[in-house]
Amino acid sequence: MDKQKxxxxxxxxxxxxxxxxxxxxxxxxxxxxxxxxxxxGQEAVSTGLIAAREPRDRVITAYRDHGVAIxxxxxxxxxxxxxxxxxxxxxxxxxxxxxxxxxxxxxWGGHAIVGGHLPIAxxxxxxxxxxxxxxVTICMFGDGATNIGYFHExxxxxxxxxxxxxxxxxxxxxxxxxxxxxxxxVDEIRQKAEGYGMKNARVDGMDVxxxxxxxxxxxxxxxxxSKPFLLEAVTYRFRGHSMGDPERYRSQExxxxxxxxxxxxxxxxxxxxQGDVTAAELDELERRAEEETQKAVEFAEASPEPGMEELFAxxxxxx
Amino acid sequence: MAxxxxxxxxxxxxxxxxxxxxxxxxxxEEVGVWGGTYAVxxxxxxxxxxxxxxxxxxxxxxxxxxxxxxxxxxxxxxxxLMTINFAFSAMDYVVNQAPKLRYMFGGQFTVPLVIRAVGxxxxxxxxxxxxxxxxxxxxxPGLKVVSPGTPEDAKGLLKSxxxxxxxxxxxxxxxxxxxxxxxxxxxYLIPIGKSKxxxxxxxxxxxxxxxxxxxSLKAADELAKxxxxxxxxxxxxxxxxxxxxxxxxxKKTNRAVIVEEGWKSYGVGAEVSTRIxxxxxxxxDAPILxxxxxxxxxxxxxxxxQAALPQVPDIVAAVKEVLK
Numbered sequence: 001m002d003k004q005k006x007x008x009x010x011x012x013x014x015x016x017x018x019x020x021x022x023x024x025x026x027x028x029x030x031x032x033x034x035x036x037x038x039x040x041g042q043e044a045v046s047t048g049l050i051a052a053r054e055p056r057d058r059v060i061t062a063y064r065d066h067g068v069a070i071x072x073x074x075x076x077x078x079x080x081x082x083x084x085x086x087x088x089x090x091x092x093x094x095x096x097x098x099x100x101x102x103x104x105x106x107x108w109g110g111h112a113i114v115g116g117h118l119p120i121a122x123x124x125x126x127x128x129x130x131x132x133x134x135x136v137t138i139c140m141f142g143d144g145a146t147n148i149g150y151f152h153e154x155x156x157x158x159x160x161x162x163x164x165x166x167x168x169x170x171x172x173x174x175x176x177x178x179x180x181x182x183x184x185x186v187d188e189i190r191q192k193a194e195g196y197g198m199k200n201a202r203v204d205g206m207d208v209x210x211x212x213x214x215x216x217x218x219x220x221x222x223x224x225x226s227k228p229f230l231l232e233a234v235t236y237r238f239r240g241h242s243m244g245d246p247e248r249y250r251s252q253e254x255x256x257x258x259x260x261x262x263x264x265x266x267x268x269x270x271x272x273x274q275g276d277v278t279a280a281e282l283d284e285l286e287r288r289a290e291e292e293t294q295k296a297v298e299f300a301e302a303s304p305e306p307g308m309e310e311l312f313a314x315x316x317x318x319x
Numbered sequence: 320m321a322x323x324x325x326x327x328x329x330x331x332x333x334x335x336x337x338x339x340x341x342x343x344x345x346x347x348e349e350v351g352v353w354g355g356t357y358a359v360x361x362x363x364x365x366x367x368x369x370x371x372x373x374x375x376x377x378x379x380x381x382x383x384x385x386x387x388x389x390x391x392x393x394x395x396x397x398x399x400l401m402t403i404n405f406a407f408s409a410m411d412y413v414v415n416q417a418p419k420l421r422y423m424f425g426g427q428f429t430v431p432l433v434i435r436a437v438g439x440x441x442x443x444x445x446x447x448x449x450x451x452x453x454x455x456x457x458x459x460p461g462l463k464v465v466s467p468g469t470p471e472d473a474k475g476l477l478k479s480x481x482x483x484x485x486x487x488x489x490x491x492x493x494x495x496x497x498x499x500x501x502x503x504x505x506x507y508l509i510p511i512g513k514s515k516x517x518x519x520x521x522x523x524x525x526x527x528x529x530x531x532x533x534x535s536l537k538a539a540d541e542l543a544k545x546x547x548x549x550x551x552x553x554x555x556x557x558x559x560x561x562x563x564x565x566x567x568x569x570k571k572t573n574r575a576v577i578v579e580e581g582w583k584s585y586g587v588g589a590e591v592s593t594r595i596x597x598x599x600x601x602x603x604d605a606p607i608l609x610x611x612x613x614x615x616x617x618x619x620x621x622x623x624x625q626a627a628l629p630q631v632p633d634i635v636a637a638v639k640e641v642l643k
Contacts, residue, residue, distance in 0.1 A: 108428075127391070128392065130392075
C-alpha cells in the first residue's frame, strides 16, 4: 500500500476518534439528543474495510455509523451537524446519530432496527445484479444482529441468488450488555456462514492493516465469484453501548485490557516500525484531525435548525 | 370498453408496465414457475424470464427487504405477498422501513416500491389467513394504501402505483378476482388518492371500498326497490384519504353509512365518520353508522364465518336506520 493511503487511513481513524470524543462532550452538555452509539475502539474495522472498497461498492451499516460515514467520505461537518440536528447534517437533522447516509458517497445508512438492513443490503446487491454490473455491497452489522431472523433470511438469499454481498460482522463481544456467549449458539460468528455454504474468515479487528487485507481478499472473491462472503472482525468498543450505559456487564479490567490494545496505537506503532513514516508526520495528522473536529463543531453550532417547512418535507416523493 | 375480470385487470396492468419499463420486475412466493398462487402472473415467467419474475423463498423479510434495497438502486419492484396476513411476518419493512427511509434520510432516498397483497375473509381459511387489516397499514405516513373495488380501478391504480416514486401497498380482495367490469381500451391511469362516486343517489351516502363496494352496490339495488336512492362513494385509496367527494355527498344527503370488511374498532369507518363530523357536523341529520366485521377472529365454519363478515342485509338495515 502506498504511503499516502496509509496516512489517509491513520488520519481517518484519528478523526473518527476526535469527532466522537467531542460528540460525547456535546451529548453530556445536552446539545445532542436521542441515542448515540460511539465507535471508539472499533475504528480499525470500518477504516480497513472502506479503504479496500472501490467507490462504486455500496456500503450499508447499523446505527453505530459515525465512523463508517467518515470513512466513506462524508465530512466531519455534516456528521457533527446531523448529531446536533441541524439542517446542514447528512439527513437534514431528521435522522440523527443513527441515520447518517450519503447517496453521493454510496453510503446507504445508518439503520437502527437490529438486523433490519441485512435484507435491504441483499436488495442493493440484487439491484446491481439486475443492472448487470459487478459492484459489491458491503453490509456491516454487530454480533447481536446475527441472532435475529433477518440475518438468516438475508444470508440465505444472498447464497441462493448469488448476490455480491460482503457481510461484515463487527463482533465487539456484546449485543448491548449481553455477551456473545450468552446470546449466540456459537462464539465464532463466522461459523454461522458454514450453514449456508458461504466462505468466511475471521480477522483481528483491532489491526487496521489486517482488516484491510482480509477485506481486499473478500471483496475480490465476491466480485470475481459473484458469491457472498462473511467476514468477522473481532473488536471491542471502549465506551458503553450507548451514552446511557451503566456497564454492569463487564469489568474495568477487561475494558482496560482492550484499551491497551488501541487500534490507533497499534497502527501508529506499525507505521513507525515500517520506517518511512516519522512521528512528526503522524503528530501533524493528529493536529489536523483536532483542527477539523473543532471546525466541524463550530460549523454545526453555527448551522441553522431545520425550518418548519422541513417537518412536512419528504414524507412522500410526490403528492 | 372490454369486460374483464379483476384478475385480468391486475394482470394486464403488470404486463403492460413490465413491457413499458425494463426497471419494473416482480418478486414473491410462487410468482414465476407456478404462475402466481392466484394465477395473476400466469404466463409472465415464460415471457419475461426468471430475472424479471423472480421466485423467492418463503421468507417475507427477504422479499420485502430485497425489494426495498432494489428500489433504492432505482428499480421498480412489485413485491407480491401471498396474503396480507404474511405482512405481519415482515411488518418492519411495510410500516417501519419503506415509509420512513425517504424522510429519515432527509429526502436522499427514493423507494418506488409496490407491495401487492391479497386480503379478506370468506374463503374458510381460518383466523390467521382471513384478515382485512387495511386500517392498520393506513395508519402510517409515508406509505400509500390503495384498495380497488372494480377492474377498471384496479388496472388504472396499479399502473399508477408502479409509476409512483413512493411505496404503495396495493390490497386485493381474495373473493373478487372473478368480479367483472368494463375497462377502457388502451392505456389509461387512475390517480392514487382520489375517491369516486360509483353510484349517484340522493338519500343516504355510503362510504366504502373494495369488497364493501361489491356489497354496497347490491344493497343499493335492493334499497332502490324500496324507493331509497343511496349514493356510493368509493374511497379506492385509504392513504392519502380523499374526503372531498365524501363530504360533498354528505352535505347533500345529510346521512351516512360506512361499510368496511375489517373490524369496526379503530377502523376505516372510525376515521371517515370522524372526519365527516369534524368537517360537516352541521349537515348531519342522523348519527353515522358503521357496518363492519364482528369483533372476533374469523372462524373456519362457513356459517359462523359469514355471520362475522358484513353482509348485504346489514347494509340495507343500516341505511334504513339512518333514515328513521
